[in-house]
Amino acid sequence: MYYLLNNNDEKTLKSGSFSLEYGNFYILISDTRLDSMGLKSSHTAPILTEPTPRNKSRLQVPSHLLQYSGATFSPRMKAEIIEIRANNCLHSMESSSPPHKKSRDFNNELVATDMDGAYRAWQLKYPSALASFEQITNFAKGKRITLFLDYDGTLSPIVDNPDCAFMSNDMRVAVKNVAKCFPTAIISGRSRDKVYEFVGLTELNYAGSHGMDIMGPVRQSSAGYHDCIRSTNKQGKEVNLFQPASEFLPMIDEVFNSLVNNIEEIQGAKVENNKFCISVHYRNVDEKVENFPLASQIFIFHLLDWKTVAQRVHDVIRNYPRLRLTHGRKVLEVRPVINWDKGKAVTFLLESLGFSNYDDVLPIYVGDDQTDEDAFKVLREGNRGYGILVSSVPKESNAFFSLRDPQEVMEFLKSLVVWTKKTSTL
Numbered sequence: 205m206y207y208l209l210n211n212n213d214e215k216t217l218k219s220g221s222f223s224l225e226y227g228n229f230y231i232l233i234s235d236t237r238l239d240s241m242g243l244k245s246s247h248t249a250p251i252l253t254e255p256t257p258r259n260k261s262r263l264q265v266p267s268h269l270l271q272y273s274g275a276t277f278s279p280r281m282k283a284e285i286i287e288i289r290a291n292n293c294l295h296s297m298e299s300s301s302p303p304h305k306k307s308r309d310f311n312n313e314l315v316a317t318d319m320d321g322a323y324r325a326w327q328l329k330y331p332s333a334l335a336s337f338e339q340i341t342n343f344a345k346g347k348r349i350t351l352f353l354d355y356d357g358t359l360s361p362i363v364d365n366p367d368c369a370f371m372s373n374d375m376r377v378a379v380k381n382v383a384k385c386f387p388t389a390i391i392s393g394r395s396r397d398k399v400y401e402f403v404g405l406t407e408l409n410y411a412g413s414h415g416m417d418i419m420g421p422v423r424q425s426s427a428g429y430h431d432c433i434r435s436t437n438k439q440g441k442e443v444n445l446f447q448p449a450s451e452f453l454p455m456i457d458e459v460f461n462s463l464v465n466n467i468e469e470i471q472g473a474k475v476e477n478n479k480f481c482i483s484v485h486y487r488n489v490d491e492k493v494e495n496f497p498l499a500s501q502i503f504i505f506h507l508l509d510w511k512t513v514a515q516r517v518h519d520v521i522r523n524y525p526r527l528r529l530t531h532g533r534k535v536l537e538v539r540p541v542i543n544w545d546k547g548k549a550v551t552f553l554l555e556s557l558g559f560s561n562y563d564d565v566l567p568i569y570v571g572d573d574q575t576d577e578d579a580f581k582v583l584r585e586g587n588r589g590y591g592i593l594v595s596s597v598p599k600e601s602n603a604f605f606s607l608r609d610p611q612e613v614m615e616f617l618k619s620l621v622v623w624t625k626k627t628s629t630l
């Protein structure tokens with residue numbers, strides 16, 4: 205397989221075997237070559253992507269150049285490829301920022317835009333879990349519902365300051381009540397301690413760091429899970445602690461410090477230590493700084509933008525091939541390259557709860573983010589349960605159903621409680 209690298213630079217690439225202009229993206233490179241350069245990793249986000257639609261029409265690479273015959277790359281080229289990687293990261297940052305839902309007309313009144321129609325059309329594919337409540341509960345008959353809840357954007361609204369993403373008391377009560385009816389777990393990208401601090405309910409199980417830090421019920425068998433140890437929780441109860449990325453802790457701390465040094469001078473940027481992974485927030489950073497003389501960009505720190513964030517993150521993690529980068533909501537997530545994610549955490553917790561047999565259980569996972577897709581996928585495969593995507597804009601997902609926002613999530617949780625009480629008195 206060959207990759208066509210995307211670059212906006214005006215330079216000429218010359219190699220022993222071919223020479224071509226790459227005004228916008230004219231470098232062809234084989235995947236074996238990328239491997240040998242240590243550039244092709246298991247990153248979830250592609251390191252090198254297809255050309256963007258903007259550039260597509262300008263692609264004029266003669267077909268004979270597809271016969272790559274073994275060019276070597278100078279350190280300068282390598283640096284350029286790292287820059288391209290950062291540029292592609294920037295494209296993902298831009299494309300993961302959906303447009304505003306509403307626009308205003310001349311009278312400053314809210315008018316519906318195409319977005320509303322698009323959302324309704326999208327709901328044909330991902331029906332509202334509230335509108336489909338009966339279908340969900342019909343399927344749950346004879347089964348034990350098990351709930352998995354993401355935190356940010358699902359139980360708490362997205363806010364500018366990650367330290368202030370508090371859930372409402374009403375939501376806390378709703379989660380507490382639902383946890384009395386069904387086994388319930390929170391699976392968050394935050395550190396486990398932090399998300400516990402926000403939720404504050406002892407009756408739940410918690411998985412932090414995108415599932416890489418699970419505190420759950422004592423398992424009867426830990427077969428296949430070598431990093432599983434017995435521990436006690438804050439209430440003195442015996443629990444199982446599963447931390448499959450524990451060997452990465454020193455590396456994560458080191459990278460966290462480098463990122464803080466490199467990123468936090470960018471106004472609005474924030475680096476969050478989530479124990480087994482790191483979040484680099486750019487929600488409050490200027491998206492693009494243009495048309496400023498170079499000197500002012502150097503001396504006035506607040507002129508740094510998303511592109512700078514992407515470049516600096518890549519500059520730091522290029523030295524750590526065992527770390528990868530994924531994208532969330534205006535956040536870059538640095539995490540260990542291990543075969544573990546929120547989907548695996550769901551399977552682990554189901555087994556811990558004694559539900560290895562999927563005929564007896566209906567897992568429901570509610571989440572809003574890219575990392576929740578791994579859990580949706582696990583449930584979709586083999587029709588094991590339902591993923592519910594929380595989103596107010598249309599997006600492709602492995603979920604079955606949708607809810608617009610945390611308010612609707614709360615309504616859904618309350619409906620589950622009412623339904624359980626009704627069915628148990630029948």
Ligand SMILES: O=P(O)(O)OC[C@H]1O[C@H](O[C@H]2O[C@H](CO)[C@@H](O)[C@H](O)[C@H]2O)[C@H](O)[C@@H](O)[C@@H]1O
Pocket residue numbers: 354355356357361362363364365366367369391392393394476478483485487532533534535537573575
């Ligand atoms: O898995 P989650 O519980 O959804 O955690 C994912 C990340 O959520 C947080 O960041 C997001 O929410 C912030 C507060 O609303 C918001 O400011 C930020 O832009 C969002 O990306 C959290 O701070 C991250 O550490 C989590 O990884």
